[in-house]
Amino acid sequence: MERTETPPVMERITAAVERSRRGDVEAAAAEFDALWAELADPAGDPFHRCVLAHYAADVQPDPHAELMWDRRALAAAAEATDASAQAHHPSLRIAGFYPSLHLNLADVLRRLGDAAGARDHVAAARARMGDLPDDEATAGYAETIRTALDRVERDLDAAG
Numbered sequence: 001m002e003r004t005e006t007p008p009v010m011e012r013i014t015a016a017v018e019r020s021r022r023g024d025v026e027a028a029a030a031e032f033d034a035l036w037a038e039l040a041d042p043a044g045d046p047f048h049r050c051v052l053a054h055y056a057a058d059v060q061p062d063p064h065a066e067l068m069w070d071r072r073a074l075a076a077a078a079e080a081t082d083a084s085a086q087a088h089h090p091s092l093r094i095a096g097f098y099p100s101l102h103l104n105l106a107d108v109l110r111r112l113g114d115a116a117g118a119r120d121h122v123a124a125a126r127a128r129m130g131d132l133p134d135d136e137a138t139a140g141y142a143e144t145i146r147t148a149l150d151r152v153e154r155d156l157d158a159a160g
Contacts, residue, residue, distance in 0.1 A: 009048045017055050025059045032056035046079035063111050070104045095131035099145045106152050
């Protein structure tokens with residue numbers, strides 16, 4: 001029997017993300033769960049865990065599950081190194097992930113009714129905006145994050 005090699009982790013994460021974007025959210029969620037089981041042990045790369053959890057949060061139908069994944073992503077980012085991120089792409093720095101990670105936490109906490117927690121993460125995201133790459137190729141991404149933070153704040157203000 002011929003042994004086949006498992007595709008690299010980032011390819012598997014990307015495949016699950018693409019599956020979710022094509023509308024097969026349940027299959028993507030199952031793949032994220034399976035990958036997490038592989039990566040959650042201490043030998044798993046925190047960068048991979050961060051990326052995986054970041055995308056896994058997006059396919060959760062329950063905001064409490066989404067919050068769990070968003071917290072996992074933030075915790076993994078705290079353990080990740082730039083060297084690991086740059087093995088995937090030379091321009092990546094872990095610091096650049098924080099505005100989006102905090103934005104996601106702010107949004108889900110807002111939806112769960114934790115206005116104070118949401119505001120804390122909006123402030124943390126805004127404090128880290130300077131960590132985003134400052135080049136023409138990523139300028140649109142920074143604006144997307146700013147716009148989303150403004151929306152979360154407006155929603156928080158409207159809720160009282």
